[in-house]
Amino acid sequence: MxxxxxxxxxxxxxxxxxxxxxxxxxxxxxxxxxxxxxxxxxxxxPRSPIELASGHNMSRAGLYESWKKGEVVVLMRHGERCDRSDNECLGPKDGITRNGSQVSAEVGRSLSQLGLDQTDVLASPSTRTAQTAESLFGHPVASQEWLFDCEKMNLGQVMAHKANNRNLVLVTHSGCISQIEGKQGYPHADTSEYDSAVFISLDKRSRPVIRGVLNPQDWKQLAMKAGD
Known part of the structure; x- marks a missing residue:
């Protein structure tokens, strides 16, 4: 069945x-x-700090006024590395290229239009940062070892070297800039371009805040706005 x-x-x-x-x-x-x-x-x-040359970002961040008061810190990356380029070297192989020196000089001219009377400048002791700083400002710049030790760099250390009522420009390395950005809420920020800069100023609570970045091709535009 x-x-x-x-x-x-x-x-x-x-x-x-x-x-x-x-x-x-x-x-x-x-x-x-x-x-x-x-x-x-x-x-x-956010992936990266805002671009200050876009729209009215520089004015909105209050950086023109802060610069006049000596309240700004600028972290600048050195110019084009000779050992990573086919362009002619400015000098030693561990320095920057002639093209990089020219770009730095142009950035320096734009930076000077913001006013450098109350601005201190320090550079990393490496050849490429020393050459960049001299191209930016037209003369050798004092160097300090801590600007080369990117793994230990922090914003408190940066601000400790800023004098009251004086801006501070630090010529350093992309690794150091990334270290600062990462600790300030931008762990995935794009690597800084040659001769680019990160602007920092104090907020209403007197805390240092990253306001944005400025790439080398935007410096002239920024300097023109400063004169408006």
Missing amino acids: REHINVPPAPTAGKLLKSATKFRVLLTAAAIVVSLLLLTGYTYW
């Missing part, structure tokens, strides 16, 4: 349609949730 096996009835077209619709709804909801998470992460986890 054969054993009787109960076979469940095949799902109807209506049930299949209902299941497919439910699946699409769940899939859409999941996509929305993921999008919101990504958007929230992007909003609260």
